[in-house]
Amino acid sequence: MGVIDKIKHALHHEKPAASTGASGSELQMPEFDKFDESKVTVIFVLGGPGAGKGTQCERLVADYGFKHLSAGDLLRAEQDRPGSEYGDLIKDYIREGKIVPMEVTIKLLEVAMHEAIKTPPNDSEAWKDGKGLFLIDGFPRKMDQALKFDEAVCQSSFVLFFNTTEQVMLERLLERGKTSGRADDNRESITKRFRTFVDTSMPVVKYYGGLGKVVEVDSSPDKEIVYANVKKAVDERLGRTATVTETETETEAPIAQPTTTGEPPNLAPVLSL
Ligand SMILES: Nc1ncnc2c1ncn2[C@@H]1O[C@H](COP(=O)(O)OP(=O)(O)OP(=O)(O)O)[C@@H](O)[C@H]1O
Numbered sequence: 001m002g003v004i005d006k007i008k009h010a011l012h013h014e015k016p017a018a019s020t021g022a023s024g025s026e027l028q029m030p031e032f033d034k035f036d037e038s039k040v041t042v043i044f045v046l047g048g049p050g051a052g053k054g055t056q057c058e059r060l061v062a063d064y065g066f067k068h069l070s071a072g073d074l075l076r077a078e079q080d081r082p083g084s085e086y087g088d089l090i091k092d093y094i095r096e097g098k099i100v101p102m103e104v105t106i107k108l109l110e111v112a113m114h115e116a117i118k119t120p121p122n123d124s125e126a127w128k129d130g131k132g133l134f135l136i137d138g139f140p141r142k143m144d145q146a147l148k149f150d151e152a153v154c155q156s157s158f159v160l161f162f163n164t165t166e167q168v169m170l171e172r173l174l175e176r177g178k179t180s181g182r183a184d185d186n187r188e189s190i191t192k193r194f195r196t197f198v199d200t201s202m203p204v205v206k207y208y209g210g211l212g213k214v215v216e217v218d219s220s221p222d223k224e225i226v227y228a229n230v231k232k233a234v235d236e237r238l239g240r241t242a243t244v245t246e247t248e249t250e251t252e253a254p255i256a257q258p259t260t261t262g263e264p265p266n267l268a269p270v271l272s273l
């Protein structure tokens with residue numbers, strides 16, 4: 001059974017193809033295979049739209065051998081897949097900056113995680129004997145996703161939270177929108193995405209903050225400075241066991257201490273457009 005067939009099977013229990021035009025409310029909760037948490041390490045990467053999550057994940061992949069799974073990328077790939085039953089649904093949710101029903105997103109992530117463990121992205125120790133090392137980017141964005149994923153798929157080790165102002169994020173997204181081709185990198189969608197982030201996703205960050213799992217990094221500065229702080233935080237949390245290649249950053253910039261307390265992170269920079 002192919003990846004997408006597995007998702008369809010799980011979401012609709014093999015409903016006939018006639019049940020197209022999924023609305024979200026008709027989705028059934030699929031069954032999930034829980035990962036062995038002694039073998040699989042998951043770091044959630046959260047932050048507002050355009051905060052720089054993907055940019056920093058790219059660097060972490062190169063240095064540590066993570067498998068980077070962006071929930072948004074997985075949804076866009078499913079949206080664009082010819083014949084997808086969920087294409088229209090996903091397109092509407094993304095344009096409106098809303099959160100796609102968790103059944104779809106968690107299943108896409110779970111399937112991608114199994115695929116990565118079956119076909120490891122590199123031959124480092126972190127991927128030997130059924131082990132895996134994942135950066136799950138832009139997820140969970142809503143409390144129901146967080147609780148379900150933790151309970152049924154895998155608990156995360158910690159959450160890397162990129163924090164900056166809406167002004168910074170807006171400028172980055174408008175600039176990215178000149179070439180990204182993304183249907184939601186325009187002012188109208190960005191405004192909606194910011195609202196969803198504040199109303200729906202920040203409670204997730206606060207929830208994990210209360211569990212002492214949030215490492216907050218200021219993503220306002222230059223990419224290199226942000227990465228130096230990210231690397232320090234990841235090294236501290238993972239004890240550097242995951243490092244594949246050692247490419248020290250060349251920046252001379254001072255490294256700020258990431259926030260690792262159990263307190264909810266400082267949410268001050270969230271502005272309104
Ligand atoms: N520290 C930085 N300084 C300046 N520009 C940055 C920085 N980090 C990222 N960018 C740029 O900002 C844009 C958004 O970054 P990125 O795609 O990494 O954000 P994101 O948080 O993954 O966004 P989204 O949630 O919308 O997918 C990109 O064009 C990227 O090159």
Ligand SMILES: O=c1ccn([C@@H]2O[C@H](COP(=O)(O)O)[C@@H](O)[C@H]2O)c(=O)[nH]1
Nearest residue numbers: 071072093094097098099100138139141
């Ligand atoms: O868990 C998720 C993650 C994302 N979405 C939708 O995708 C877009 C784009 O996400 P990016 O992380 O910016 O690529 C987001 O605005 C949501 O509409 C989702 O529904 N669930």
